[in-house]
Amino acid sequence: EIVLTQSPGTVSLSPGERVTLSCRASRTLPNNYLAWYQQKPGQAPRFLIYGAFNRPSGVPDRFTGSGSGTDFTLTIARLEPEDLGVYYCHQYGDSPQTFGQGTKVEI
Amino acid sequence: QVQMVQSGAEVKKPGASVNISCKASGYTFTMYYVNWVRQAPGQGFEWVGLINPSGGGTRLAQKFQGRITMTRDTSTATVYMELASLTSEDTAVYYCTRMFAGAPYDLWGQGSPVTVSS
Numbered sequence: 001e002i003v004l005t006q007s008p009g010t011v012s013l014s015p016g017e018r019v020t021l022s023c024r025a026s027r028t029l030p031n032n033y034l035a036w037y038q039q040k041p042g043q044a045p046r047f048l049i050y051g052a053f054n055r056p057s058g059v060p061d062r063f064t065g066s067g068s069g070t071d072f073t074l075t076i077a078r079l080e081p082e083d084l085g086v087y088y089c090h091q092y093g094d095s096p097q098t099f100g101q102g103t104k105v106e107i
Numbered sequence: 108q109v110q111m112v113q114s115g116a117e118v119k120k121p122g123a124s125v126n127i128s129c130k131a132s133g134y135t136f137t138m139y140y141v142n143w144v145r146q147a148p149g150q151g152f153e154w155v156g157l158i159n160p161s162g163g164g165t166r167l168a169q170k171f172q173g174r175i176t177m178t179r180d181t182s183t184a185t186v187y188m189e190l191a192s193l194t195s196e197d198t199a200v201y202y203c204t205r206m207f208a209g210a211p212y213d214l215w216g217q218g219s220p221v222t223v224s225s
Contacts, residue, residue, distance in 0.1 A: 035211035044202060044215040056213065088151060092211045096168050097142070099152040 002026055002091050006100035017079050021103045023089035025070040033093030036074045040085040081107055109133035111203050111216040118222045124191040127219045129203035136184035137161040140206045143188050145199040193223045
């Protein structure tokens, strides 16, 4: 199975700052089928990015996905207080689907 | 309203089975796969398996094969997941999610907590 490794484990920043989260795959993702989700405490995750860099309607443009192959990044351009939570990457191009272990964003 | 509504929390003893339901509404039920993922306390996500509501075919994670059953009822747009031979390691929140072919999860249920304890 494809193993996804996220870094850093936790990041603490102030509102307005820029943050970059990393997700590295153990082998090339088919079709760059990589998604990002945000999970707040006690809630189901929220879908942020699909296909490595596509943003669904309703997701603020301060969230940007990039990367291809095995290295992917989620950038939050200007942190807002509501951006706190745990961010997970997810590969859905190979079976079994797998998730990264998450990066916690503290504000 | 487009949503997936899951059944409530369950407490089970080791060795028992649990059956979780996920009722879809607001969209064409047979057009999207339904995946099940779980999240153990304080942990990340683990993919359990998926069902194609159109034909009922399933694909399961290898570690669950033999003790998990996924079914669907198209008349009520509901998917069911039964997990047997429970152990404490099955304690988790179980989520159903909607997935279009070639796309990730764009809709999640609210989660069904399952606690396995003697």
